[in-house]
Amino acid sequence: MNSFPPNRASTIATSLRCELPNGVVALVQRNAIAPTVSVYGEIRVGAANEPPEKNGLSAFTSAALIRGAGHRTFQEIVAITEAVGASVNAGGGMHSTGFAGRSLSEDVALILEILSDMVRAPAFPDEEIEQLRGQFLMALREDEQDTSVRASRALRSIMFPPAHPYSRLSRGTIETISTLTRDDLIQFHRLYHPAATTIAVVGDIDPAAVIALIERFFGDWQVPGTPPQVTLPDPLPMPDQRRIHIALDGKSQTDIIWAVHGLDRRSPDYYAASVANMILGQIGIGGRLGERVREKQGLAYYCGSSLDADLGAGPWTAMAGVNPAHVERAIDAIVHEIRQFAAEGPTEQELADARDFMTGRLAIGLETNDSIASTLLGIERYQLGLDYIERYPTIIYSIDRDQVVEVTRRYLDTDDYVIATAGPPEPSVS
Amino acid sequence: MIETLSHTLRNGMLVLLREVHNAPLATNWIWYRVGARYESPGITGISHWIEHMLFRGTPQIPGHDLDRLIARNGGTFNGFTAHDFTAYFETLPADRIDLALRIESDRMVNALFNEEEVEHERTVILAEREGHENDPEWWLNTAVMTTAFQVHPYRHEVIGSRDDLLALTRDHLITYYKTFYRPNNAVLVLVGDFDAHRLMSRVEHYFGDLPAGPPLPPIHWSEPEQQEERRVVVRRPGPAQYVQIVYHTADCRSPDFAPLLVLDAILSGAKSPAFSGGAQTNRSARLYRALVETRLAAYASSTFRPTRDPHLFEFHAMVQEGHTAEEVEQALLTEVAALQESGPRPDEMAKVIKQMRAQIAYARESVTNQALMIGMWEVLDRYDRADTLLDEIAAVQVEDVRRVAQMYLTERRRTVGYFLPL
Structure with missing residues (x-):
């Protein structure tokens, strides 16, 4: 068993956690590795809170926060932060809106002040909204010709009903982004709530002084009512081995995504599924899938698997990028490996390797200010407790072979899967 | 300024060690003075292909054991090929850094170029290249580089031309590997939570007896002065x-x-x-x-x-x-x-x-x-x-x-x- 280096576990366990009267949770840790600081925040409001016809509203609103806030214009915000080598940003995910900044530690007050303005008092100037819309639309046009984005969109539309936010990507579509109005942004911003907000600050700072700064900039933020809740509709039953291909001109490679319904982060199966996914398609260069489809058969540049476990159950996927002439062989190989994994389970060695990796890598995963701050946010999001990193090795080592086999059979060993491919129209000869 | 301990081994390999004690981690990088800058037309992409082959293992550490060993020890590793250099690194909990020295000293001289794996890797690299081709800006960059540079190998993409990737042989790879992968063409850099003097003796243990090769072939390219836009x-x-x-x-x-x-x-x-x-x-x-x-x-x-x-x-x-x-x-x-x-x-x-x-x-x-x-x-x-x-x-x-x-x-x-x- 990997013994966990104690001074890294304590990086999390000794963090200060402070809940302000308005519900904002502050998590602060000193990390003196460099004269720098990272601020990570999130508000638990995201694309899951937007209506289907306004897909992208959450992402668009968050991207607009920086474009004028408090008494500063966008150019004033970037001028004042970039003048000291700092940066601030915000972005919207499926269940949360993230905001972040990094600076030299001497400038942490400036970063917190500006992030507070962005979150609490965005101006949403018309001119800036149009500017941002232009950038969003250009990025979405690039997406239209991006094989992995197209395969992912196709997959989600098959697996989830239109009312389910997971049927869409949080970045929106050309159609929906084109029609969003300033009023839509103002309405969506009203969902931001202090009691749904966490701020983590990690760096070469004095924790008590930083808590005082967070109180100063976020302490008097009041929003009436309670934070918005999300109820996710049921996903669609999986059709029997449905295939969909998106044909794109001028492409040389085909992206393949195989998917089934997975599980949510709070599922009792979560840790067993994480270990199973690690062995199937992550550890080393893509686990068994990487080793057998990429390494042994030389079929793909990349091949692996991914478990999207959030507040709701996202897809559990296997993916590969292959020459168009190898698509059928690669799909056969992926399906074969998944079946075989479900049938025989992991070897004792594979299980031991996965456990050692998942616990041992925490040291690397907690090195930088960014990585510590984002770990703190995740711990707060799922209410894991600041002793989580100390408990984690015990959790992972308690997952036995039978649990891995059971979870694999339950979720992955099925004929009801979906395969989306995106690439050239006709298979070409290698 | 943070102190760096510098030492050249008898075989010519430069070793640079720097103690940093903030986190219980150490990283090991080995840099070879070889990359696409060293390639002539006909063998473009060979430096990058060698990098791929170094992940296919040696008789002592087979390829699939390599990533398992790193993973089992809670580490991360990767390789990069650029025009001016090829680099490999392992970052590990500091008490496991010996493993990185063992891997890099082994694959500096013992990489297997198994015929079947060479062929597999050809397909993998062609797939990697096809992934690039899906990106419009890759096509533009390729055209601009071959226009701006008419002689210097900076004109070639690191991944190599499709024709060269189809034509290169196992013998080409082995010759190239034996020419450039040797201690007197490498720099070893370690940074992390260790005692530098004690670690230097471990470096000596793993690398000190590797033979130096003959002097490297001189590489000199000179791009003719451009005469107009x-x-x-x-x-x-x-x-x-x-x-x-x-x-x-x-x-x-x-x-x-x-x-x-x-x-x-x-x-x-x-x-x-x-x-x-x-x-x-x-x-x-x-x-x-x-x-x-x-x-x-x-x-x-x-x-x-x-x-x-x-x-x-x-x-x-x-x-x-x-x-x-x-x-x-x-x-x-x-x-x-x-x-x-x-x-x-x-x-x-x-x-x-x-x-x-x-x-x-x-x-x-x-x-x-x-x-x-x-x-x-x-x-x-x-x-x-x-x-x-x-x-x-x-x-x-x-x-x-x-x-x-x-x-x-x-x-x-x-x-x-x-x-x-x-």
Whole structure:
């Protein structure tokens, strides 16, 4: 068993956690590795809170926060932060809106002040909204010709009903982004709530002084009512081995995504599924899938698997990028490996390797200010407790072979899967 | 300044060790003085292919054991091939760093070039290349590089040409490996939570007895002076128009290197000295204000990197719908002309110096990035420039920036590329 280096576990366990009267949770840790600081925040409001016809509203609103806030214009915000080598940003995910900044530690007050303005008092100037819309639309046009984005969109539309936010990507579509109005942004911003907000600050700072700064900039933020809740509709039953291909001109490679319904982060199966996914398609260069489809058969540049476990159950996927002439062989190989994994389970060695990796890598995963701050946010999001990193090795080592086999059979060993491919129209000869 | 312990082994391998005790981690990087810069037409892509083969293992550590060993010990590892170097690293809990020394000393001399695995890797690399081909900007960059460089191997993509990838043989790979992978062509860099003197004896243990090879073949390429502006257009399916403008400039040992780096920062913010990460610093800079804020371009940026031989100062932009590549080119050239005319303002100079100080500090949060900076500077010039870069930049004057803008960003040194969607 990997013994966990104690001074890294304590990086999390000794963090200060402070809940302000308005519900904002502050998590602060000193990390003196460099004269720098990272601020990570999130508000638990995201694309899951937007209506289907306004897909992208959450992402668009968050991207607009920086474009004028408090008494500063966008150019004033970037001028004042970039003048000291700092940066601030915000972005919207499926269940949360993230905001972040990094600076030299001497400038942490400036970063917190500006992030507070962005979150609490965005101006949403018309001119800036149009500017941002232009950038969003250009990025979405690039997406239209991006094989992995197209395969992912196709997959989600098959697996989830239109009312389910997971049927869409949080970045929106050309159609929906084109029609969003300033009023839509103002309405969506009203969902931001202090009691749904966490701020983590990690760096070469004095924790008590930083808590005082967070109180100063976020302490008097009041929003009436309670934070918005999300109820996710049921996903669609999986059709029997449905295939969909998106044909794109001028492409040389085909992206393949195989998917089934997975599980949510709070599922009792979560840790067993994480270990199973690690062995199937992550550890080393893509686990068994990487080793057998990429390494042994030389079929793909990349091949692996991914478990999207959030507040709701996202897809559990296997993916590969292959020459168009190898698509059928690669799909056969992926399906074969998944079946075989479900049938025989992991070897004792594979299980031991996965456990050692998942616990041992925490040291690397907690090195930088960014990585510590984002770990703190995740711990707060799922209410894991600041002793989580100390408990984690015990959790992972308690997952036995039978649990891995059971979870694999339950979720992955099925004929009801979906395969989306995106690439050239006709298979070409290698 | 943080102390670096430097020692050259009897076989000629330079070892650089730096103790950093903030986290219980250590990183091990090995840098080989070989890359696409060392390749002639016919063998393009061979350096990168060797990098792939070094992950296929040795008789002592078979390929699938390699990644399992690293994973089991809670580590991460990877390899990079560039024009000027090939580098491999392992980052591990500090008490496991011996493993990295064992792996790298073993695969420096014992890599298997199993016939079947060579063929598998050919397919994998062709698939990697096809992945690049899915990106319109890759096509534009390829066309611009082969136009700007007519002789120097900087004209070739690191991954190699499709024809060469189909034609290269196992014998080519083995000969190349035996030529360049040897201690006297390598630099070993370790940074982390260890005792440097004790670790040096472990390094001696693993690498000290490896035989030095004969002197390396001299590599000298000289790109003929460009005589007039060159232009190239790529027409393919794609979502938008893209513009890439490049100018022949200077290598990292030139006295003009630091002024050019400042020029780049004035145009689009100071960049991270590591391969990725850092703070976004472009949105108050000149190109963003002139092209993105005016909605001519969805993005616009400049790039200037340290290289062994003179490379390029580059501009990249994606044209906003409703505008044209010609308009974006004009806007970029207007910004160049403004700097040639008036140079940067003093407040811009102060800003980019602080940005660079911050970017270096962010990169230092990670031992992996610290070793990257030390090793990269050693293979390009001298390792201590990783620590003195900020002083070099701070010494740059407004007039230096104006001078290098006038000297290098000229029509005669310029190649302009457009990507126009079909």
